[in-house]
Amino acid sequence: MLGTTLILALREIRRHLLRSFLTTLGIIIGVSAVITMVTLGNGVTVSIKEQISALGSNVFIVFPQQTDRGQPRPFKDDDVTAVREQIAGVKAVAGEVNRDVKAIHNGQDWSSRVEGVSNAFMDARGIGMDQGRRFTKAEEEAGANVCIIGPKVYEEIFVAGISPLGERMRLDDVSCTVIGMFATRAQGAQNQDDDNSVFMPIKNVQRRFLGNDNVFYMVISYDPGYDSSAMQSALVDLLRERRLLQEGQANDFNILDTAQVNDAVSTAVGLLTAMVSAIAAISLVVGGVGIMNIMLVSVTERTREIGIRLAIGALAREVRMQFLTEAVVLCCFGGIMGMVLGFLFSFSLARLIDIPFVFSPTINILSFLISALIGVVFGYFPARRAAALDPIEALRHE
Numbered sequence: 001m002l003g004t005t006l007i008l009a010l011r012e013i014r015r016h017l018l019r020s021f022l023t024t025l026g027i028i029i030g031v032s033a034v035i036t037m038v039t040l041g042n043g044v045t046v047s048i049k050e051q052i053s054a055l056g057s058n059v060f061i062v063f064p065q066q067t068d069r070g071q072p073r074p075f076k077d078d079d080v081t082a083v084r085e086q087i088a089g090v091k092a093v094a095g096e097v098n099r100d101v102k103a104i105h106n107g108q109d110w111s112s113r114v115e116g117v118s119n120a121f122m123d124a125r126g127i128g129m130d131q132g133r134r135f136t137k138a139e140e141e142a143g144a145n146v147c148i149i150g151p152k153v154y155e156e157i158f159v160a161g162i163s164p165l166g167e168r169m170r171l172d173d174v175s176c177t178v179i180g181m182f183a184t185r186a187q188g189a190q191n192q193d194d195d196n197s198v199f200m201p202i203k204n205v206q207r208r209f210l211g212n213d214n215v216f217y218m219v220i221s222y223d224p225g226y227d228s229s230a231m232q233s234a235l236v237d238l239l240r241e242r243r244l245l246q247e248g249q250a251n252d253f254n255i256l257d258t259a260q261v262n263d264a265v266s267t268a269v270g271l272l273t274a275m276v277s278a279i280a281a282i283s284l285v286v287g288g289v290g291i292m293n294i295m296l297v298s299v300t301e302r303t304r305e306i307g308i309r310l311a312i313g314a315l316a317r318e319v320r321m322q323f324l325t326e327a328v329v330l331c332c333f334g335g336i337m338g339m340v341l342g343f344l345f346s347f348s349l350a351r352l353i354d355i356p357f358v359f360s361p362t363i364n365i366l367s368f369l370i371s372a373l374i375g376v377v378f379g380y381f382p383a384r385r386a387a388a389l390d391p392i393e394a395l396r397h398e
Contacts, residue, residue, distance in 0.1 A: 012298070012326055013333075018239050023294045024334030026287025028373065031338025031367045032345060033280035039346035041273025042358035050356075058224045059124055060235065061256040063217035073252055074214035079242055083218065087234055089226030094121035095215030097205050103149075103198060105169040108157040112150075112198045114171050116205025122182070124221035132165045132180025135201055143203030147176040151184050152196040171198060174208050228257055252334065284370065287334065288378035295327050295382035310391040320387035327379020328372055335371030339364050 013020045064072035075095065084093045096117055103112040119134050130151065137145055149164060158164045164178045176198075185194040206213055222231055232255055239253055299306070306319055336390075342364070350357040 010329065013329060019294065020330060020333075023290055024035050024287065025336070026283050026286075026290050026337045027331055027334030027371050028286035028341065030281060030287055031335050031371055032341035033283060034277050034367055035337070035339060035342025035363055036349065037277045037280055038273055038363045039342070039358060039360060040349060040353075040355070041269055041276075041352050042360060043355040045266055045269045046358055047355045048269065049262060058222055059258045060220040060222065060227075060232065061217060061258070062220065062235070063254055064168060065254045067250055067252045073243065074216060075218060075253075076215060077213050080215060080218055082238060082242060083220060083235065086238055087220075087231060089223045089231050090220055091223055092120040092124045092221040093194075093218060094118045094124055095218050096121055097202060097210060097214065097216045098197075099205070099209050101198075103153055103169060103170040103171055104159055105157045105167065105244050106159075110153060110156040112153050112171070114147075114205055114209060115197050115199050116202035116209075118202055119200050121202075121219055121377070122199075124219040127185060129182040130181045130183045132178070140201045140203070143201045143207055145174070145176045145204065146179045146200070147171070148180040148182055148199040149178055150182060150195040150197045150199075152193055153198055154181055154185060162396075163187030173199075173207075174204075175221060176200060209273075224259070228259060232257060284374060288331075288374040291327055291330055291375065292378040292382060295323060295379055296385070297360045298326070299323065299382050299386045304388075304395060306386050306389050307391050307393070307395040310389065311395060316387040318391075320383045323383035323386045324376065327383065328375035331371045331379075332368070334370040338371070339368060342367075355398065 002364060062075075064074055066072045077095065080093055080095045084090060094117065096112055096115060097114045101112055101114045105111045118140055122134060129148075132148070134148065135144075135146065138144070147169070149158075149169075154164055157169070158167070164181060167178045169178060170176075182199065202215075220235070222228065235255060236251065240251065243252060245252065309319060310316070343359075347357050
């Protein structure tokens with residue numbers, strides 16, 4: 001019976017193909033809009049998480065900030081040592097300094113940035129090596145003239161396909177030997193390319209490029225088993241003491257917890273995506289109303305047909321099933337079309353705004369099931385009305 005009912009429903013839909021398509025337009029728009037919004041929301045979340053992960057996971061980034069007392073005061077090497085020795089739960093702590101330089105090799109020059117770092121910095125930031133090695137302990141302590149280049153620097157001033165290891169290059173007037181190339185990193189803050197950097201031991205950069213022992217900011221990797229809030233409070237107390245801040249004075253430094261930022265961003269993007277998807281889902285309800293309206297019109301147009309079927313022995317439940325099947329088939333057709341359009345829209349927009357395309361089978365299946373449910377809900381009243389017709393009155397209908 002179900003197969004016969006389905007065939008009859010498809011036949012009726014094919015008889016009025018244009019009207020059927022226009023009827024399902026609300027469902028198509030609703031499903032495609034919901035899928036597009038959720039997919040783009042997932043892509044934005046992944047993109048932001050990738051940028052945050054470039055700072056390291058479970059990491060505090062501590063940097064000076066300007067107050068009403070004047071320019072930001074930089075940290076010192078002793079501050080890095082104090083944090084390492086006095087804060088429980090710290091896995092690695094490192095300072096960083098940097099300066100824009102001209103990278104020169106084999107007659108080629110390129111605007112780059114030298115970063116004074118340590119192996120602890122690379123551990124905290126999760127920076128891996130693509131070629132070569134990291135600094136030795138002796139090189140770090142002595143501030144040796146060795147460097148680790150970024151992929152962008154290699155691409156611009158070195159010969160493609162030839163290892164840069166052992167090559168000599170200059171950063172402004174400072175010469176160094178290339179000992180490695182770090183793996184590609186995500187885009188950094190202010191749209192700067194983190195791959196366009198050259199790492200040197202921090203003592204070398206402080207001595208040769210800056211002429212002081214200042215530290216621009218600190219990166220602190222901590223054990224996730226510790227309470228980050230308690231660690232952050234202890235860190236604030238320690239730095240206030242070392243920077244001689246009196247009670248009531250505002251902090252002249254700021255602490256960024258990447259884990260908290262990651263959670264906050266995920267929550268915010270999730271809520272925004274849900275809100276926009278809910279607004280887009282309104283068109284599904286509008287589409288359901290359109291389905292009901294057309295099915296009522298169909299019942300009126302086919303009153304004599306219904307009367308004949310009832311007169312020759314068709315049961316009311318069979319008539320009800322036929323019209324309900326037509327409504328569900330229309331909505332399922334709209335759901336499939338909406339899934340296809342949603343996939344195409346989300347893929348194209350993800351490419352356009354340069355975010356990852358994150359296909360979600362769950363939201364696609366859920367959207368299809370909801371469209372089928374709308375067919376049941378909004379198709380039931382017209383189906384019941386058709387089944388309740390009196391055969392004699394239906395046969396008299398003109």
